[in-house]
Amino acid sequence: MTQHDTIAGGDATSPPAIELIGITKRYGAVVACDDVHLAIRPGRIHGILGENGAGKSTLMKVLIGLVIPDAGEVRRHGTAIRINDPVAAAEHGIGMVHQHFSLVEPLTVWENVALGDVGRLDPRRVRARVGEISEQYGLEIDPDDRISDLPAGMRQRVEIIKCLRRDPEVLVFDEPTSVLSPAESEFLFNALRTVVERDGKAVALVSHRLGEVMAATDEITIMRDGRVVESLSTAEADARSLARAMVGREVSLRGDVIQTGSASDHVHRDRTAEVPVLRITDASARGRDGRVLLDRLSVDVHAGEIVGLAGVEGNGQRALGDVLSSLLALDSGRVEVESREIPTGRAGAMARAGVAIVPEDRHHSGCVLDFSVAENMFIADPERVARRGLMDRGEMARRAEALIDRFDISCAGPDAPMWSLSGGNQQRVVMARELSHDPRVLVAAQPTRGLDVGAIEYLSEQLRAAARGGVGILLISTELEEILDLSDRIVVIANGHIVGEMINADVDLERIGMLMTGAAAESGVPS
Amino acid sequence: MGDFFNALGDIATNESAYRNAIIAAVVLMLAASGELVAEKAGTINISLEGMILGGAFAAAIGQHAFGSVWVGLLFAMLAGIVVAWVQANMSHRLPADQFVVGLVLNVLVLGVVGFLASEIEPETNIVGRVRIPLLADIPLFGPALFDQPWVLYLVYPVVPFVWWLVYRTRWGLEVRAVGEDPNAADVSGLHVNKLRRQTIYLAGLTAGLAGGYFLFARAGQFEDSLVGGRGYIAIAAVIFGGWTMKGTVGGCILFGLVGSFVLTIPSLGYESVDPAFLAMAPNVVTILAMAFFATRVRQPSALARPFLRGLK
Ligand SMILES: Nc1ncnc2c1ncn2[C@@H]1O[C@H](COP(=O)(O)OP(=O)(O)OP(=O)(O)O)[C@@H](O)[C@H]1O
Ligand SMILES: [Mg+2]
Numbered sequence: 001m002t003q004h005d006t007i008a009g010g011d012a013t014s015p016p017a018i019e020l021i022g023i024t025k026r027y028g029a030v031v032a033c034d035d036v037h038l039a040i041r042p043g044r045i046h047g048i049l050g051e052n053g054a055g056k057s058t059l060m061k062v063l064i065g066l067v068i069p070d071a072g073e074v075r076r077h078g079t080a081i082r083i084n085d086p087v088a089a090a091e092h093g094i095g096m097v098h099q100h101f102s103l104v105e106p107l108t109v110w111e112n113v114a115l116g117d118v119g120r121l122d123p124r125r126v127r128a129r130v131g132e133i134s135e136q137y138g139l140e141i142d143p144d145d146r147i148s149d150l151p152a153g154m155r156q157r158v159e160i161i162k163c164l165r166r167d168p169e170v171l172v173f174d175e176p177t178s179v180l181s182p183a184e185s186e187f188l189f190n191a192l193r194t195v196v197e198r199d200g201k202a203v204a205l206v207s208h209r210l211g212e213v214m215a216a217t218d219e220i221t222i223m224r225d226g227r228v229v230e231s232l233s234t235a236e237a238d239a240r241s242l243a244r245a246m247v248g249r250e251v252s253l254r255g256d257v258i259q260t261g262s263a264s265d266h267v268h269r270d271r272t273a274e275v276p277v278l279r280i281t282d283a284s285a286r287g288r289d290g291r292v293l294l295d296r297l298s299v300d301v302h303a304g305e306i307v308g309l310a311g312v313e314g315n316g317q318r319a320l321g322d323v324l325s326s327l328l329a330l331d332s333g334r335v336e337v338e339s340r341e342i343p344t345g346r347a348g349a350m351a352r353a354g355v356a357i358v359p360e361d362r363h364h365s366g367c368v369l370d371f372s373v374a375e376n377m378f379i380a381d382p383e384r385v386a387r388r389g390l391m392d393r394g395e396m397a398r399r400a401e402a403l404i405d406r407f408d409i410s411c412a413g414p415d416a417p418m419w420s421l422s423g424g425n426q427q428r429v430v431m432a433r434e435l436s437h438d439p440r441v442l443v444a445a446q447p448t449r450g451l452d453v454g455a456i457e458y459l460s461e462q463l464r465a466a467a468r469g470g471v472g473i474l475l476i477s478t479e480l481e482e483i484l485d486l487s488d489r490i491v492v493i494a495n496g497h498i499v500g501e502m503i504n505a506d507v508d509l510e511r512i513g514m515l516m517t518g519a520a521a522e523s524g525v526p527s
Numbered sequence: 528m529g530d531f532f533n534a535l536g537d538i539a540t541n542e543s544a545y546r547n548a549i550i551a552a553v554v555l556m557l558a559a560s561g562e563l564v565a566e567k568a569g570t571i572n573i574s575l576e577g578m579i580l581g582g583a584f585a586a587a588i589g590q591h592a593f594g595s596v597w598v599g600l601l602f603a604m605l606a607g608i609v610v611a612w613v614q615a616n617m618s619h620r621l622p623a624d625q626f627v628v629g630l631v632l633n634v635l636v637l638g639v640v641g642f643l644a645s646e647i648e649p650e651t652n653i654v655g656r657v658r659i660p661l662l663a664d665i666p667l668f669g670p671a672l673f674d675q676p677w678v679l680y681l682v683y684p685v686v687p688f689v690w691w692l693v694y695r696t697r698w699g700l701e702v703r704a705v706g707e708d709p710n711a712a713d714v715s716g717l718h719v720n721k722l723r724r725q726t727i728y729l730a731g732l733t734a735g736l737a738g739g740y741f742l743f744a745r746a747g748q749f750e751d752s753l754v755g756g757r758g759y760i761a762i763a764a765v766i767f768g769g770w771t772m773k774g775t776v777g778g779c780i781l782f783g784l785v786g787s788f789v790l791t792i793p794s795l796g797y798e799s800v801d802p803a804f805l806a807m808a809p810n811v812v813t814i815l816a817m818a819f820f821a822t823r824v825r826q827p828s829a830l831a832r833p834f835l836r837g838l839k
Contacts, residue, residue, distance in 0.1 A: 066714065087716040102714040104704045106825075114697070115704055116716035121697035162715075 015078065017042045017202040018063065018094065018170050023072035025058055027420065028412055032058040033069065034226035038204075040170060045196055045203040047217035047234065049210075049246055051452040052424025053410040055226040056206045060174050063204070064096040065089040090116070095168035097159045097176055103147045110143035113162045133161045137191045151314050153184035160191065171195065174206045175423070178450045182479075183312075189216045208424075208452050210239045222246055247454035275339055276300040277472035278355070278441045283333035285319055285496075293319035295496040296333065301441060301472040306463065308487030309476045312516050316496030317476045318360060321445045324474075325357040326350045337440060354440030358430055358447050360476070367418050367430055374400035374414035377433045407432040408458065423450045431459060435466060442466060445476040460486055480512065492516055534797040535788070544791040545671035545784075552783025553682045554579070554741045558761040559768075559775050560689040561733030566765055567693060568726040569706040569829040573629025574614045576758025577636035578731050580751070581606040582738025584640040584649075587749035589739075591649035596678065599651070600739045607735020608728055610636060615724035622833060633758075641751040653747040654678055676744040685733060690772040692729075702726055706827035709834040719834045734758070760813070767816055770826060781816065785809045 016039035025033040032055045040046045050056050061067035063074070065083040073080045076092055083089045089096070103112050114126045130143040139157040147155060156176060163171060171192075177185040189212070195201050207213050213220060213234075220237055222230040222245045230245045243251050278301040285294040294316050301307045311317060322328035323335065329345025336342065337353040350357075367376045374396050400414035409428045411421050418426060427450055434442060444463065448456045463486060467473050477483050483490055484507060492500040492515040500515040502508065538544045558579055565572040582603035589595070589602030614632055618625035657680070659673040693699040701722055704712040709719045738754065746753050760782050767781075768774025789805045 064714070085716070086714055090716060096714070098714060102711040104708045104711050106707050106828075107700075107704060111700055111704075112715075114700060115712065117697070119697070121695070121700060 014041050014043065016040055016075075017077065019075040019078075020059070020062065021073050021075060023059065023062055023069045023074075025055075025062065025067060025069045030412060031055075031226045033062070035072070036223070036226070036228055038221055038228070040202045040204050041219075042169070042202045043196055043200045044218040045192060045205055045216060047213040047220040048204060048206045048223065049208075049213060049220060049242060050223035051246055052428070052450075052455055053422040054223040054246075054452075056223055057174055057422060058226075059223070060096065060172050060204065060206060063089065063094055063170070063172055086116070090166055090168070093167075093169035094172065095163035095166060095170070096172040096174070097156070097163050098174055103155055103158060103162075105146075105148040107147060108143070109141055109145050109147065109150075109158050109161075112147060112158060113143070113165055115162075129165055130161055133164050137164065137194055139191055153180050153187070153313075156180060156184070156188065160188075164195070168201070170202045170204070172204045175208065175450060176205070177207060177209060177212060185212060192216065208450065210242055210453065213242070214239060224248060243453045246452065249454075251453050251457050274302050276336075277303045277338055278474065279336040279339075280320075280323075281334050281336070283320075283323065283335065284331050285323065285328055286331055287319075293328075293496055294323070294330070294333075297493070297496060297498055298333075299474070299491055299498055301474050303440075303470045303472050304467050305489065306467050306473040306475055306487045308483035308490045309474060309493055310480060310483045310490055310512055310516060311478065311493035313478045315494050317445065317478075317493060319496065320493075321357065321360060321443060321476060324350055324355055324441075324443045325359065356434040356437050356439035356442045358434050358442070358444045360445035360449070367426060369417070369419040371418055372415045373404065373409070373411055373418060373421070373429055376418050376429055377403055377414075377436070379433075403432040403436055407462075408455075424452060424455060427451060428455065428459075431462070435462060439471055441472045441474065443474045443476065446478065447475070448479075448482060480509075534792045534795060534800060537795050537797075538788045538791050540667070541791060541795070542667060542670055544787055545668060546675070547790060548780070548784040548787035549671040549675065550679065550745050550783075551786050552780045553679050553744070554737045554757055555761045555764055555779035555782060556682050556686055556776055557737035557740060558730075558734040558758060559764045559779055560686050560772070561730035562761055563765045563768075563770065563772060563775050564689060564693055564702060565723075565726040565730040566770060566830060567706045567827055568702045568723045569709065569827055569832060569834070570618065570625055570723055570727060571629075571762065571831045572614060572727055572730050573626055573762070574610055574632040574636075574758075575629075575730065575734050575761055576754060576756065577629075577633040578607040578610045578734035579738040579741070579758050579761075580633075580640055580754045581610050581636050582735030583742045583746070583753055584644060584738070584749055585735070586739030586742045587644075587649040587651045588647065590651045590743075591647070596654055596743055599743065600678070600681075600736060603735040603739025603742075604732045605735070607731035607733070607738065609731070610735075611727045611731025614731075615727040618833070619720040619723045619727070622835070625831065625833070637751060644749055644751060649749055651742060651748060653745070654743045678740045678743045681736065681740060685736070686772065686776060689729075689733065693772070698722075698725075703827075705834075706829055709829050709832075713834070723834070734761075737761075763813055763817065766826075767813075778816070782809065782813060785812045 018040045020036060020038040023033050023036040024031070036059055038059070048056050058067055062069050063083070065085045065088050068084065074083055075081065081092055083092060104115070110123060110126045110130055113130055114121060127143040130141065133139065134141050139161055141154060141157050141161065147158065176188060180188065192203060196203055205217060214237065217234045219233045220242065221228055222242065224246065280297060280299050283294050283297045287293050297316065297320065299307065309317065319328060323330060323344055326345060326347055326349050334341050335344055337355060340353065342353045343349050368379065371379065377400050378396055397414045404411065404414065407428045409425050409432065411425060418429065421429070431447060448459055451459060463473060475483065475486055484504065487504055489501065489503050490507065490512065491498050492512055494516060558575055562572055562575050585602035585606030586599035589599035610632060614628055617623040617628040654676045656674055657677040663669045663673040693702060701712070701717050705717060705719050705722045713719050741753065742749060761779070764778035764782060765775050767778035786809050789808050792800055792805060
């Protein structure tokens, strides 16, 4: 601890805790990292920005020993070290909080924290250590909770505790906030500040959210196509130029929308007289444990309309998505697509009725990681590339190429296995598949989670174009900016019930916020 | 059919039916306890059958050559581990499919053991019963559990010990993590494939022991048909038991009971019950039991999925 005190509150000139020198990593023809230099200093938070596939995760994996670089070296306090696996990284004082959670779901909090330690298993000591760390950094958690029962924000706390328990000098975060609500993110950054300022730890932070990088970091490195294109201190950075450096061209930012209150191009048409493409009436559903997931939820989506479903994570959004992907049956209520009632919970029924889904968790239900990019694109609807019941591989490859092109997916080709793609590019494959199906209704749950600014801009345009083409879009998002930017009409969900509705033109941010947190109930809505 | 139900009634009160049931259940329990650990770590260890058979043969050789049941049991465990070594290293070091390796191993062990047995013709015998005072006096179940060939009593320490390994030690925690989410385990610093190999060695050890036990407690003489699919039934018991030790033991007992009752019916003089029906009964019960219970349980998420770093 005393050693920490002397280096706490480091500055831009303090010697780096860890330094990457000339790191190069190739995957076949793809150069994921190309001669990258990076210095992470004690007492500082170092932000790493870049487009999807820029090589950020690869670089972080070099630090943690999950990727062995082809060239270059890692130096710790000036001496070269070898990091061949996560164990070695931990020995060198490097800990990582992963982009996709590294927790074993059926195990409890303390069991997960104990994983990777050595020596006799002493549950009492591990529990005590969890308590100690959570108190020290304000990361409250019950060590006996099962991971599968915890929401994303709590899981992240466990990840952080797991990382901190070894008292690492360097903490690596790969997109820690992509699954968090704004409040949870803020909580995370406060905890990080404590870690950095009090204990003099060094933090590397990968993120796509410019606002958050601007607010939380001390210095910033920007990567593009595996190279470092810019390194600067956060004080001299502004969001617009960061975005430009990342993408290499001008992009419009979501933040612009928030500032003006609402996007000007949402001309509201009164559609109450039209027949909606998707009508959900009084939908109620309970989970297996008897918990209420949906509570008499009703919502209409008309052709050509984007309806944004705003709400704090865990208020029934996932259940609604599950109903619309035929994974969950309703206890009561009905779902109609173009006035036809669709049975719920029957495999494939929604898809056949023309409901396309971009699921929230692409790793669980969005794609098959061991399949190729092309196979993932046609998995739901192989008839389109089949001839007399046989897959036509040539046709499949041709169509996949076209989609890869159209959605600007960076990968080795249609045959590249899905797992070799960067997180953001996997998301693009899922989007490409769903939008290429000519759906009647598109349900997009957190569609831009993990996408870079350029990709978000592009994807937003795709969604708007789909709406112009007559698709009814239900946009489920915990990011208010995204909802405001895209939706014609906004409905707010809380506790599985729609608690309020407004058109984008007369959005009242304060009221949405209150509705989301359940602080205000819409008059006339049964409680 | 009426006869059949009468027979059931008679059997349910027949001491030797229970005795035979336990003898049959214990071979399953020994094999299934190791198999459970292997499955917890993510391997469906089809070569369990071969491990038991190898164990039985090695036990026969051990007793034949050294005149000692203990040496026989030691040989049995070593033979199980030899089979396990091939299974483990083929499927969790080289990327060979675990099912293919398992099936091939079973055929291979059968061939090798059959050949050697006909060359050597080992001579062995059943070990004597040891009566545990007081406990053996419990009506109906007492003799089945506590008046048996002494090798049977090995199951009493082995099963709890394996349970303790899985649920109370660091190694067990790591095993469970590896079977549920090998990628998370890997980034947490565990050696996924090494742990999986270790669990297969453990399965080899207990399955080999099961083979030795069966030779000394029931068969007496080695034959290559001695195991007769019990390895597969042990695997079914693990699945039936929902990957818990309690459930697995329950499954072993159920399958043991059914098998024993079926054997006992003719000996009680109910000759009118169709033998074909009797032969089928254990399988029907197995399938019904699986259909009824197996849907409610969650298997280890990464069961039967090989692990390669980077495949995430
Ligand atoms: N195991 C692998 N095999 C083949 N190619 C890979 C592998 N891992 C990464 N790549 C490729 O390397 C490039 C960089 O990937 P990386 O995951 O580092 O990107 P990223 O900057 O983290 O992107 P994102 O923001 O989408 O997460 C991508 O083009 C990706 O397809
Ligand atoms: Mg990444």
